[in-house]
Amino acid sequence: MMHEQTTLTPAIETKMTARDVKVFYGEKQAIKGVSIDVDMDNVTAFIGPSGCGKSTFLRTLNRMNDTVASARVEGAITLDGEDIYASGMDVVQLRARVGMVFQKPNPFPKSIYENIAYGPRIHGLAHGKADLDVIVEKSLRRAGLWDEVKERLHDSGTALSGGQQQRLCIGRAIAVEPEVILMDEPCSALDPIATAKIEELIHELRGRYAIVIVTHNMQQAARVSQRTAFFHLGELVEYGVTSDIFTNPRQERTKDYITGRYG
Amino acid sequence: MAEHTIKAFDEEIDKLRGLIAEMGGRAEAAIENAMLALQRQDKSLAAEVVANDKRIDAIEAEVEKLVIQVIALRAPMANDLRDVIAALKIVSVVERIGDYAKNIAKRVPLVATNQRTLEPVSLLPSMGQVAAEMVHDALNAFAARDADLALAVIERDTVVDDFYNSVFRSLVTYMVENPKTISECAHLLFVAKNIERIGDHATNVAEMVYYAATGQTAPERERGGSQQPQES
DSSP states (O other): OGGGGSOOOOOSSEEEEEEEEEEEETTEEEEEEEEEEEESSSEEEEEOSTTSSHHHHHHHTTTGGGGSTTEEEEEEEEETTEETTSTTOOHHHHHHHEEEEOSSOOOOSSBHHHHHHHHHHHTTOOOSHHHHHHHHHHHHHHTTOHHHHGGGTTSBGGGSOHHHHHHHHHHHHHHTOOSEEEEESTTTTSOHHHHHHHHHHHHHHBTTBEEEEEOSOHHHHHHHOSEEEEEETTEEEEEEEHHHHHHOOSSHHHHHHHTTOOO | OOOOSSHHHHHHHHHHHHHHHHHHHHHHHHHHHHHHHHHHTOHHHHHHHHHHHHHHHHHHHHHHHHHHHHHHHHOOOHHHHHHHHHHHHHHHHHHHHHHHHHHHHHHHHHHTTOOSOOGGGGGHHHHHHHHHHHHHHHHHHHHHTOHHHHHHHHHHHHHHHHHHHHHHHHHHHHHHHOGGGHHHHHHHHHHHHHHHHHHHHHHHHHHHHHHHHHSSOOOOOOOOSOSSOOOO
């Protein structure tokens, strides 16, 4: 594969690995043999034109594609060396360890408090109200939302602004103590200020969680990530240090895409 | 290279390249005319070189403005980014090259008072020619994104340095033998130094072009001799 030529600074702690991953939707092959390592200490951005497979690939990392009946995944994906597609893998538990934030903020139609408390409660992470209170505050603080909502924790989560809702969703993901957070275009429905807050949040969360973000906004990839992977037509064309990808990409296809020459 | 999806971006890049090509052409002409004026002791040609330098300065300002606009509005990436940053740096260097040519032209009336042709002057036109060609090639390399041509320019700098050492020695020798010519010879030393600096600047431009074209810094060049002339 081309991307293996790219020099990466050694990851301090590899969290997830994918080896020759192929995804099929029925007859159609959406991912054509992708191998990549995601590490703990760097934010990884997936970029590429619509339909390139970046979101599909992201979804293989916590088996979200299982919910698509026609989807079939080949290859190996591991979390801490453990095969996440192994038959004994508890998918619910996996998705708690590998959390996800979506394009459109999707808080539960419940209170702010309940949005955060729901996950820890069903995963048995809290014993009693006092425990939950601590988790809710800690999660909202990490999500950078606490100061804005601490006086109205029992208001509906859907009453928040779009940016606040998205931070609530990040807080909800954090509440179950994940190891990896996958973000699928988390800012595409947000204004620039709310986007900047999410980006700052990603920066703060870096190192505590392995973070993978899919984004259409190349400037965003440049701003928030330390590693960038460029996908095209289901292939991983190039994976490297973000500053290298944006100043001196090795592959012609990467260059054409990031310089705005993509047909 | 493929066009940008946004056509206006290509137009701005083309405009930038056009301005730099014009600037390079003017700097090259300034060097050649300054040397010609010196050779022929042509004060009006020298005055023209001085006057024309204003246009070089104006282009520098225009390019700076355009580069800032392109960065702000187009957020150039990868080779585009390297190109516009190179453009910004190149114009400030070419502006200096223009200043050196102007400085040579300004010395023409000061050496033209002497009707005798100074012997060391014979080397200067060839030296000037090499420097002007380096400027020409460095900017052609930018226009064509030609890393090999840029490397060739970088290698040629030693030719100018060697010329400078020869001119320096012969001028010093000449001054020792003809103390009455010291004033003129001192000016000619500055002329030689100016050309030597032009060679260095053309080399810098070539290094920027190499980086813009390849994303790699130019390989370290071999420094044959010292840039400073040896005491003779």
